[in-house]
Amino acid sequence: MERATVDVQTFARNFECYLEESPDGGVDVTTRIEDLPRWTSLQALMVVVGLERDYGVILSEEEFKKANTVEDLYHIVAQRMAE
Numbered sequence: 674m675e676r677a678t679v680d681v682q683t684f685a686r687n688f689e690c691y692l693e694e695s696p697d698g699g700v701d702v703t704t705r706i707e708d709l710p711r712w713t714s715l716q717a718l719m720v721v722v723g724l725e726r727d728y729g730v731i732l733s734e735e736e737f738k739k740a741n742t743v744e745d746l747y748h749i750v751a752q753r754m755a756e
Contacts, residue, residue, distance in 0.1 A: 678754065679728070684747045691723035692716060702744035730754055 689700035694710045730753040740746035
C-alpha cells in the first residue's frame with residue numbers, strides 16, 4: 674500500500690499544530706526545533722505522536738535528535754514514508 678506524500682510547507686503547518694505554543698511568526702521550514710518556546714521532552718513526544726498519527730511513521734529518539742530544523746525532520750519522515 675502506497676502512503677500519501679506531503680510537501681514541506683504542509684508538513685511545517687502540521688508540525689506547528691503539534692505544539693503547545695507556537696513561536697512569534699509561526700513555524701516554517703527553517704525553524705530550529707530546539708529554539709521553540711517551551712520545548713521539552715513532553716513536546717517532543719507530542720510531535721512524535723502527531724507524526725505517527727498523521728504520517729504513519731514511528732521515529733526513534735536517535736532519528737528525532739538528528740533533526741535540527743523542521744525541514745530536517747520533514748526529510749527524515751519523507752524518507753521513512755518511502756521505505
